[in-house]
Amino acid sequence: GIQVEQSPPDLILQEGANSTLRCNFSDSVNNLQWFHQNPWGQLINLFYIPSGTKQNGRLSATTVATERYSLLYISSSQTTDSGVYFCAVRAGYSSASKIIFGSGTRLSIRP
Amino acid sequence: SAVISQKPSRDICQRGTSLTIQCQVDSQVTMMFWYRQQPGQSLTLIATANQGSEATYESGFVIDKFPISRPNLTFSTLTVSNMSPEDSSIYLCSAQGAAGNTIYFGEGSWLTVV
Numbered sequence: 477g478i479q480v481e482q483s484p485p486d487l488i489l490q491e492g493a494n495s496t497l498r499c500n501f502s503d504s505v506n507n508l509q510w511f512h513q514n515p516w517g518q519l520i521n522l523f524y525i526p527s528g529t530k531q532n533g534r535l536s537a538t539t540v541a542t543e544r545y546s547l548l549y550i551s552s553s554q555t556t557d558s559g560v561y562f563c564a565v566r567a568g569y570s571s572a573s574k575i576i577f578g579s580g581t582r583l584s585i586r587p
Numbered sequence: 588s589a590v591i592s593q594k595p596s597r598d599i600c601q602r603g604t605s606l607t608i609q610c611q612v613d614s615q616v617t618m619m620f621w622y623r624q625q626p627g628q629s630l631t632l633i634a635t636a637n638q639g640s641e642a643t644y645e646s647g648f649v650i651d652k653f654p655i656s657r658p659n660l661t662f663s664t665l666t667v668s669n670m671s672p673e674d675s676s677i678y679l680c681s682a683q684g685a686a687g688n689t690i691y692f693g694e695g696s697w698l699t700v701v
Contacts, residue, residue: 507688509689509690511692516694517624517677517694517695517697518692518694518695519679519692519695521689521690521691521692524688524689526688562629562630564630564690574620574632574635574645575620575632575681575690576632577629577630577631578629579628579629580629
């Protein structure tokens with residue numbers, strides 16, 4: 477089955493720093509999403525980005541589908557950005573195919 | 588977007604008992620899923636909840652342990668049966684939007700089995 481790998485596994489930064497999170501996937505996908513899981517466990521959908529680039533405030537994401545990777549950029553980090561960031565891809569082209577999650581990047585922003 | 592409500596949000600359960608988690612979506616959705624997240628781990632798909640028929644389980648998960656119902660397009664339940672401490676996890680309900688791309692999650696149900 478499709479493999480989803482995220483790096484780095486852990487990242488500790490000072491408030492105000494920028495960061496780049498990476499997601500590699502082993503097969504072609506037509507659905508890729510980035511999620512943020514806050515310390516209370518809530519999963520928030522950040523981007524639906526099967527290809528191209530999107531921006532939302534301090535966050536942006538780029539997916540290069542032909543090279544099977546996606547990047548999540550966080551600029552001017554704030555303590556509220558702390559949590560775990562997951563990349564998730566659809567295994568297959570049918571909308572009924574299951575969504576597979578990467579192992580996540582745990583981000584800690586220090587004040 | 589879809590708003591998903593789960594309950595209970597948190598519970599402490601005795602070994603050997605069963606607990607049913609409810610998931611309510613505020614709009615009709617095509618697909619509903621149940622995930623498990625063990626402490627410090629990523630999300631693992633348990634099953635796809637099919638409306639009006641038996642759920643489709645992933646490898647390693649069986650109906651006797653995790654019976655699932657989905658009587659209509661907006662509601663599903665997951666039961667964790669005969670619980671052991673290894674079942675202590677966050678259980679998350681998710682739903683796929685009508686467009687078939689974005690998926691949304693409930694707040695999760697944090698279960699601790701003692």
